[in-house]
Amino acid sequence: MSIKDKLAGNVLGFGTAPLGNMFRDIPEAEAQATVDAAWAQGVRYYDTAPFYGAGLAEIRLGEALSRHPRDEYVLSTKVGRLILDEVEDASARALGEKSGLFAAGRPNKLVNDYSADATLRSIEDSLKRMKADRLDIVWVHDIAQDFYGDEWLAYFETARKGAFKVLTRLREEGVIKAWGLGVNRVEPIELTLDLTEAQPDGFLLAGRYSLLDHERALQRLMPKAAERKTEIVVGGPYSSGILAGGSHFEYQKAPPEIISKVERIKAIAQRHGVSIKAAALQFVLANPAVAAVIPGASRPERIAEDTAALKAVIPADFWRELREQHLVAANAPLPGDSN
Incomplete structure (x- = not known):
């Protein structure tokens, strides 16, 4: 069964x-209303992680x-970051991994741990925080962040011997339905696909397959994933x-260079009466490897806005102009292409 099947046909998640x-700092009522709105719009796939605001x-x-x-x-949630009872002081948080991103999250300290024991503990803790009795998909999170430098290969090796084996066993026992990596770099996915002992069901790739950034993923990752019949969930579209x-x-x-590229895309979108959100979502889903x-x-x-963007009709001339202006890779699958 493919990851798309395990997502029960949900092509738009949250x-x-x-x-x-x-x-x-999002008010609690606004956060709850946002999830309620997703449910009301028919969204039935929800992805989270301990890292997001320290739980x-x-x-x-x-x-x-x-x-x-x-x-x-x-x-689905993720493993690889353990939340401790220990609280970081303000100066440590300002300098740490959470600075800027989740500075307004919970103050609990996070540690990277991809071992077997940490994986089991992380799953147990996540279930408690979410008041859930089970998880459908578990992603091994951020195994190759840029700030890890060359150390990411050591983290990967720990995960290969720890998290990968634990998640494979949990899947075989029926405790979870699927597992894979949840990362924002293509290298760890490519490395995992080359392993003979690891058989992940799919991958969550954030930021590396979008309208703005997709060339590296198209070089090797997408063809290799298609060859292995392993599908990808795209985050950060x-x-x-x-x-x-x-x-x-x-x-x-x-x-500045990214802002300039976005303005060029926006100008083409305006000429064709296209929402840039619609273009971003539909571009991603045009790739047959994307679940x-x-x-x-x-x-x-x-x-x-997201659900409307998914259903919007985008003229073929819009995609043709993006390609002619070299704003999308020549080999990127586009909506309407015959694959």
């Missing part, structure tokens, strides 16, 4: 990183979903918000 107070997103998501039957939605009216790219203020896309949101009205 990424909950913003619910962890990413970039801003805040999981707590908020669990509270909202507790009002609905568990069999009616697909739930709006590239940290720059494609949805925001000012961030790669979780930081967008640099689903999970944009994030922290305001209820954004959910309706």
Whole structure:
């Protein structure tokens, strides 16, 4: 069974990183209303992680979903970051990994741990925070962040011997339905696909397959995933918000060259009467290796925009002009292409 089947046909999911107070302190009522809006719009796949606000997103998501039957939605979270009872002081948080992203999240300290014991503990803790009795999909989180430097290969090796084996066993026992990596770099996915002993069901790739950034993924990852019949869930289709009216790219203020590229895409979109959100979502889903896309949101009205963007009719001339202007790779699958 493919990851698409395990997602029960949900091609549009909800990424909950913003619910962890990413970039801003979100009122509790607004967070709950956002999940409620997703449910009302028919969204039935929800992805979260302990890293998002040091458990805040999981707590908020669990509270909202507790009002609905568990069999009616697909739930995924991640392992690799353990939340400790220890609280970081303000100066440590300002300098740490959470600075800027989740500075307004819970103050608990996080540690990287991809071992077998940590994987089991992480799953148990996530279930408690979400008040859930089971998980459908578990992703091994951020195994190759840029700030790890060359150390990411050591983290990968720990995960190969620890998290990969534990998650494979849990899948075989029927405790979870699927597992894979949840990362924002293509290298660990390519490395995992080359392993003979690891058989993940799919991958969550954030930021590396979007309208703004997709060339590297197209070089080797997408063909290799298709060859292995392993599908990909795409996170961050709006590239940290720059494609949805925001000012961030790669979780930081967008640099001038990215802003310029977005303005060029916007100009073409305006000429053809196209929403840039619609272009971003439909571009991602045009790739046959992509099983689903999970944009994030922290305001209820954004959910309706996402569902409308998915259904919007985009003229072929729009995609043709993007390709002619070299704003998308020549080999990128586009909506309407015959594959």
